[in-house]
Amino acid sequence: MSAPPALEVRDLAVEFATDRGILRAVDGVSFAVAPGRTLAIVGESGCGKSVTALAIMGLLPPHARVSGSIRLAGREIATLAPEERRKMRGAEMAMVFQEPMTSLNPAFTAGEQVAEALRLHQGLSRREAFARAVEMLAHVRIPDAARRARQYPHQLSGGMRQRVMIAMALACRPRLLIADEPTTALDVTVQAQILALIDELKRETGTAVVLITHDLGVVADHAEDVAVMYAGRIAERAPAAALFAVPQHPYTVGLLGAAPRLGRAAGGRLASIEGAVPDMARPPPGCRFAPRCPFRIARCAEEAPPLAEVAPGHASACWRAPLERILEAAA
Known part of the structure; x- marks a missing residue:
């Protein structure tokens, strides 16, 4: 045991x-x-x-x-x-x-x-x-x-x-x-x-x-492991290597995109996540990240997604996970 x-x-x-x-x-x-x-x-x-x-x-x-x-x-x-x-x-x-x-x-x-x-x-x-x-x-x-x-x-x-x-x-x-x-x-x-x-x-x-x-x-x-929190909830949880290699929540994607990196084009602007963290006394219905999410669908504004496993040891609270096809289309 x-x-x-x-x-x-x-x-x-x-x-x-x-x-x-x-x-x-x-x-x-x-x-x-x-x-x-x-x-x-x-x-x-x-x-x-x-x-x-x-x-x-x-x-x-x-x-x-x-x-x-x-x-x-x-x-x-x-x-x-x-x-x-x-x-x-x-x-x-x-x-x-x-x-x-x-x-x-x-x-x-x-x-x-x-x-x-x-x-x-x-x-x-x-x-x-x-x-x-x-x-x-x-x-x-x-x-x-x-x-x-x-x-x-x-x-x-x-x-x-x-x-x-x-x-x-x-x-x-x-x-x-x-x-x-x-x-x-x-x-x-x-x-x-x-x-x-x-x-x-x-x-x-x-x-x-x-x-x-x-x-x-x-x-x-x-x-070794990471939990990404947004508005009081865990949006994604995964081993660190998996999270950096294949993020499975749009909020995580946004955080990684906003991080400064060596090799970024000179004069290039850092990516940003539009909008602001919601008022926790009056959180929005559905997914709390939906008002800021570039990949949202109608369901996101109506129903809160559960934190569900999308790969071994890797969980995401997103109706559209796994995100590989979405990210490829957005690239």
């Missing part, structure tokens, strides 16, 4: 009550991540990527209404009491946020903040935890880790602060790491170092990684 996925999400929905009515930010999202693999969740801002991550971690505000199943190593955690969920954060699942300067506590040193998780979840003494924290900072390639461990966040560079966040997240060797735009505001060189570090630690520990990003170049280099 095979081991369960590190993370399995089924029919996840998240609603918020607003002055304009119920806003369904996540609507029936399902995916799984195996140990030692990276699933990238991509899509435009506002599509529900970060809300999905916060729902998994149990970090949404109390007024959010969450339904569906979230299983960590086979254990249902969506229905756990808040205190039980809190005990799991840092020990069995951890998250690296977009901006480490607002995530780290300015009143404590880097070493103290890494050591806190070790004291809380592993019962180490203050001295033992700090020593382990220094080891973790060295492990994430922070030079002169013993000295840096005694410095405060404002004394560290952006890249170092992000490495501290990764050290905090991985200190207890969690089963799941969620990285939400972990290289935002970092220069390209540091970005590459941070992503390579996450890959290396994933291989060493077998941790499953959910990488939330809008950068398709990052996805191509660092993810």
